[in-house]
Amino acid sequence: MTTLDRVLETVLARNPGEPEFHQAVREVVDSLKSVVARRPEYLEVFERLCEPERQIIFRVPWVDDAGRVRINRGFRVQYNSALGPYKGGLRFHPSVNLGIVKFLGFEQIFKNALTGMPIGGGKGGADFDPRGRSDAEVMRFCQSFMMELANHIGQYTDVPAGDIGVGGREIGYLFGQYRRITNAYESGVLTGKGLTWGGSRARTEATGYGAVLFAAEMLRTRGEDLDGRRVSVSGSGNVAIYAIEKAQQLGAHVVTFSDSSGYVVDQAGVDLALLQDVKERQRGRVADYVARRPGARLVTDGSVWSVPCDVALPCATQNELDAVAAVRLIKGGVRAVAEGANMPCTPHAVEEFRDAGVLFGPGKAANAGGVATSALEMQQNASRDSWSFEYTVERLTDVMTRIHANCLETAEEFGDPGNYVLGANIAGFTRVADAMLAQGVI
Known part of the structure; x- marks a missing residue:
């Protein structure tokens, strides 16, 4: 058994009942054996990287249109911030649980690293289903959800976006409540916003x-x-x-x-x-x-x-x-x-x-184009600027072309030409691992 396999065993034992998370970690372990053989110091870094920096679970009470109090569970896993503020979407779906959020957050670390932009990895959501709910019910849920989430996010700390069940409507309600709580127009705290209030053209696409x-x-x-x-x-x-x-x-x-x-x-x-x-x-x-x-x-x-x-x-x-x-x-x-x-x-x-x-x-x-354009939205928010659709798509195209080339070149370097899984995992991991090594035991 290799030492990476021992790390995998530890991760599986420490996180029982989370099959999606196990699957994501196992795939990365399979890819990293050759790079750890070259750079043994990466082994300890990978073990640290598998443990989220912070896992937040909270109650979300809200009132439906019939006046009944409903309870959902909210999550935010702030996985790794070695490259920048945590970045990753919020998912509202009945299937959401801690294991799924951890799997998504773990994947997000490597995805965000591949974009070449200064963003870390995180993910969140709730087991709330917006389908079939009125706009008023969705608004009340989002406002209650943000009452807790606001304690943990910020444009230099953690920048959520949308995912399944969280589109422009939900982002609008979440952002409005964040403004009320903070008494500040911190446009960079959420991405996927409307074009008239800080959003980026081409983010939807x-x-x-x-x-x-x-x-x-x-x-x-x-x-x-x-x-x-x-x-x-x-x-x-x-x-x-x-x-x-x-x-x-x-x-x-x-x-x-x-x-x-x-x-x-x-x-x-x-x-x-x-x-x-x-x-x-x-x-x-x-x-x-x-x-x-x-x-x-x-x-x-x-x-x-x-x-x-x-x-x-x-x-x-x-x-x-x-x-x-x-x-x-x-x-x-x-x-x-x-x-x-x-x-x-x-x-x-x-x-x-x-x-x-x-x-x-x-x-x-x-599918890194979404978070890449979210990072472009953050750039526009920071500079109080707004780019054209054509220019944003040009930037997106450049990012995707570079990600493809990076994955292809890395796979070839490690002896498996055309293996984009290997290339993506190694290229994303090494960028994060080098930052973690440079920053000490954190």
Whole structure:
């Protein structure tokens, strides 16, 4: 047993009942064995890095429209600040628990490091489900949530953003309450804000755009591009919608999207304007798209990954694409997979893709566009500036191109060309580890 394996054993024993967190740590351990062999001092740093700097759990009481008092649980895991203030989204979903928040925060450390920007890793959220709740109920929940969270965040301390269940509406309510509590207009404390009050153009689009840009970079290594490619996307939230938009801009033919009720197959190509109307303006379900789109069909059982495609963009949630689905995609001719969500592919699915020679972009690299643009929003807030959409997308494109090159070069340096998982893990880890070593035992 290697010493890294012993660290893994300790982490698993210290954090029981947290399978998603275990999965994330195990993947990084598998990648770091070669770099620790070269730099033994990294072993102790990795052991420290696996333990969050701070874990905050709190009660969130709020009153629903019927006057009933409801109770939810809030979380913020401030994982690592060696490179800068903690940075990572808030997720409002019934599945949220400490293990999931730790998994997301752990991934965020490496993702943020890969952007090359001065931001550490953190994550948070609550087991609150905004779906089906009135605007007034969502506002009351967000205000109660911020009453506690405000004690732990700040533009130089911890800068949350949105994630699943937390969009512009929720960020607005959270920011308004933070202003009331602090009596200050600290615009850099949250990202994903509205354009008229400190938000960044292209932030809404950034995660989905970035995943597609990363996929395009991977294809370019084989002399290919997205033009004319058949693309399958899972999810129908913010990331999925703008992955569809960018893929279509690059000439791809996108045929699927999904939500928890099933998936839509639109062989004529997804009508993006209709999908945006259904999901963003009406807060509807994918069935509402099918009802208004001749030729589209809704499948309520099975997997969206049963639809053959050239490029797969999983943009829904963790572990949505397993080994069975991966084999099915491989048989259907998939050429590249880029994770728009956080860890949507299971470890066995990743193995299948790697063994079949399918290009695979892990989420910590492929979906880093969102947090990169959040960091650009922080830059604009600090300078009281506002950039054009075109300039922001240009900066985003540059970041994604550099992340791809860094992952590719690192994988080649450590003897496994084309292994983006290895490249992303080592490149992200070494940047954080060097900062931790320089700053002493912290």
